[in-house]
Amino acid sequence: MTEKISVYSRDKMDLMQRLKRIEGQVRGLQRMIGEDVYCVDILVQVAAVRAALTKVGLNLLESHTRGCVARAVKEDRGDEAIDEVMEVIMKFIK
Amino acid sequence: MTEKISVYSRDKMDLMQRLKRIEGQVRGLQRMIGEDVYCVDILVQVAAVRAALTKVGLNLLESHTRGCVARAVKEDRGDEAIDEVMEVIMKFIK
Amino acid sequence: MTEKISVYSRDKMDLMQRLKRIEGQVRGLQRMIGEDVYCVDILVQVAAVRAALTKVGLNLLESHTRGCVARAVKEDRGDEAIDEVMEVIMKFIK
Amino acid sequence: MTEKISVYSRDKMDLMQRLKRIEGQVRGLQRMIGEDVYCVDILVQVAAVRAALTKVGLNLLESHTRGCVARAVKEDRGDEAIDEVMEVIMKFIK
Numbered sequence: 001m002t003e004k005i006s007v008y009s010r011d012k013m014d015l016m017q018r019l020k021r022i023e024g025q026v027r028g029l030q031r032m033i034g035e036d037v038y039c040v041d042i043l044v045q046v047a048a049v050r051a052a053l054t055k056v057g058l059n060l061l062e063s064h065t066r067g068c069v070a071r072a073v074k075e076d077r078g079d080e081a082i083d084e085v086m087e088v089i090m091k092f093i094k
Numbered sequence: 095m096t097e098k099i100s101v102y103s104r105d106k107m108d109l110m111q112r113l114k115r116i117e118g119q120v121r122g123l124q125r126m127i128g129e130d131v132y133c134v135d136i137l138v139q140v141a142a143v144r145a146a147l148t149k150v151g152l153n154l155l156e157s158h159t160r161g162c163v164a165r166a167v168k169e170d171r172g173d174e175a176i177d178e179v180m181e182v183i184m185k186f187i188k
Numbered sequence: 189m190t191e192k193i194s195v196y197s198r199d200k201m202d203l204m205q206r207l208k209r210i211e212g213q214v215r216g217l218q219r220m221i222g223e224d225v226y227c228v229d230i231l232v233q234v235a236a237v238r239a240a241l242t243k244v245g246l247n248l249l250e251s252h253t254r255g256c257v258a259r260a261v262k263e264d265r266g267d268e269a270i271d272e273v274m275e276v277i278m279k280f281i282k
Numbered sequence: 283m284t285e286k287i288s289v290y291s292r293d294k295m296d297l298m299q300r301l302k303r304i305e306g307q308v309r310g311l312q313r314m315i316g317e318d319v320y321c322v323d324i325l326v327q328v329a330a331v332r333a334a335l336t337k338v339g340l341n342l343l344e345s346h347t348r349g350c351v352a353r354a355v356k357e358d359r360g361d362e363a364i365d366e367v368m369e370v371i372m373k374f375i376k
Contacts, residue, residue: 281339
């Protein structure tokens with residue numbers, strides 16, 4: 001149990017750090033627009049921030065699957081949990 | 095058990111039908127190229143076939159999660175099954 | 189002019205070959221489903237076919253931009269051509 | 283000319299506003315993680331922020347194509363401009 005909690009806290013800290021960095025990158029994008037940086041350079045940076053956000057989504061998805069979904073499956077409530085996770089995956093894959 | 099098998103067969107038949115249709119669409123794309131159809135119309139059709147293929151991927155992913163992953167979780171081999179499924183999800187989300 | 193046509197024919201032949209290969213891969217997927225291959229292996233292959241189709245889309249998009257869009261821009265009909273191409277790009281990026 | 287500049291400024295203001303909103307959403311995500319909000323709700327929000335960022339990318343891409351790329355095409359430097367824009371599009375479509 002203790003180990004589980006600490007794993008979860010580590011995941012949380014990692015997510016927080018990633019989101020802090022993404023917040024800084026989004027501010028950086030505003031600065032680039034303000035300073036009339038060449039649009040292609042801004043676009044490359046938008047793609048990088050988007051990729052960083054996708055990584056956050058994948059990490060959250062993984063810890064959700066390992067935690068809540070696995071628990072639901074063990075407690076025979078797996079079907080709804082899987083419906084729910086499939087729906088959220090569809091928001092990322094199109 | 096019987097019900098599970100029949101659900102699985104139904105899924106298989108549905109996937110087969112979707113793939114048959116996609117095969118026809120891919121042949122249709124070759125015809126469009128051969129007949130010099132306007133590129134934007136071909137592109138719209140490529141996007142449609144790609145979406146159909148994505149749907150096949152999502153359906154397979156769902157039945158894999160409901161079947162193999164859920165079974166692995168119940169038999170306490172969930173971790174590897176989830177690693178594997180996350181890796182394949184990453185091939186679709188980028 | 190002659191050179192332009194030959195470049196276009198080369199693009200067409202390349203697209204045709206790619207689509208032929210994709211058609212074969214889609215048939216391969218049907219075979220995999222029929223033979224009850226492990227779902228994750230099928231999913232990996234679905235992702236590969238999807239990536240191949242995306243490449244076809246990108247190649248078509250590039251030759252459309254270099255050909256039709258560039259010509260439209262030179263003839264001062266660029267705005268509609270760009271509207272149209274942006275709309276089709278949105279079908280691929282979501 | 284004047285009109286062109288004002289269109290560009292309007293685009294810039296719109297991008298700035300979108301990025302300000304995205305920055306707020308990214309801070310909101312950190313709050314959600316801190317408050318242990320249910321992971322699926324966070325994931326839905328990550329997908330929404332990602333979609334908002336994609337929209338910023340598409341808008342930038344459109345104004346870049348209408349501006350820099352179209353100008354390059356008219357000045358017979360279209361090829362490099364199109365190479366560059368295709369490369370950046372590939373960072374969004376995969």
